[in-house]
Amino acid sequence: MNLRLIISLFLFIVIMSLTSCHSPAGNRTITIGINESDQMIWDFVAKKAREKGLNLSLAAFSEYAEADLALAGGDLDANAFQTVSYFKSLPPNVKKKLAPLGTTYAASIGVYSKQYKQLEDIPDGAVIAVPDEAAAFGRALFLMQEAGLITLKKGFNGTGSADMIKDNPKHLILKTETKKNAFQAAEHADAAVLSQSDAKKAGFHAEKDALIRSAQMKEAYIHLIAVRAEDKDDERMRTLLSLYQSDDTAAFIEKEYQGSLVPVFLPGSSVLTEKKE
Structure with a gap:
């Protein structure tokens, strides 16, 4: 070689x-x-x-x-x-x-509040903090409907804006929050729709403190x-x-x-x- x-x-x-x-x-x-x-x-x-x-x-x-x-x-x-x-x-x-x-x-996600112990206690004109990300926002709307707080328009598929709300009898005000700030939302809103992780960060017990938790696992x-x-x-x-x-x-x-x-x-x-x- x-x-x-x-x-x-x-x-x-x-x-x-x-x-x-x-x-x-x-x-x-x-x-x-x-x-x-x-x-x-x-x-x-x-x-x-x-x-x-x-x-x-x-x-x-x-x-x-x-x-x-x-x-x-x-x-x-x-x-x-x-x-x-x-x-x-x-x-x-x-x-x-x-x-x-x-x-x-x-x-799971849920509705949490520092001020109210039951959904029925949430007053007219209350501020509800919801996620700003589109899919999470849609899921929050579904949960609010499940809670009897709002009624959604027929055909709502989980995406869209607050325009998809048909009835809002308590005249609730939806305030969007980024995921980074979500856990702080309950401090300055009457109630907040939070994931279990954000609920924990906010000082809630994810299951025991939820006014309602989503049953949807699509x-x-x-x-x-x-x-x-x-x-x-x-x-x-x-x-x-x-x-x-x-x-x-x-x-x-x-x-x-x-x-x-x-x-x-x-x-x-x-x-x-x-x-x-």
């Missing part, structure tokens, strides 16, 4: 080694954007991941949009933050870069893990999903969250399938 061939083979081996070290398959760390209230769940999953040689680096986010932009831009490898309905409503230029890996849980309200589109079949991501969507993770969620979160494990392909409600 001549010297030139030996050198060529040596360079080929070095290049292949460097490529392998910097490929996604060779990187055993996944950086995940999470909701702060889910920290316990992800600590549980991270412990299992370490046993599989996978390191999960967790970064807490308070806004859906920030977590998706960070994922699309490469600052995150995954996020476990948004609902199915929110993911489907993403701007096309962001949505095309992402893919749902699989679902995690359905979260697929639109299920949360999911999102990844970049090119990574949805990555071995690390498939391992991550299997660790989350396991019997012991489901049991952990049921024990720790006492019904405020309900484990719902579906594949990402199910999320992309349009269903008639």
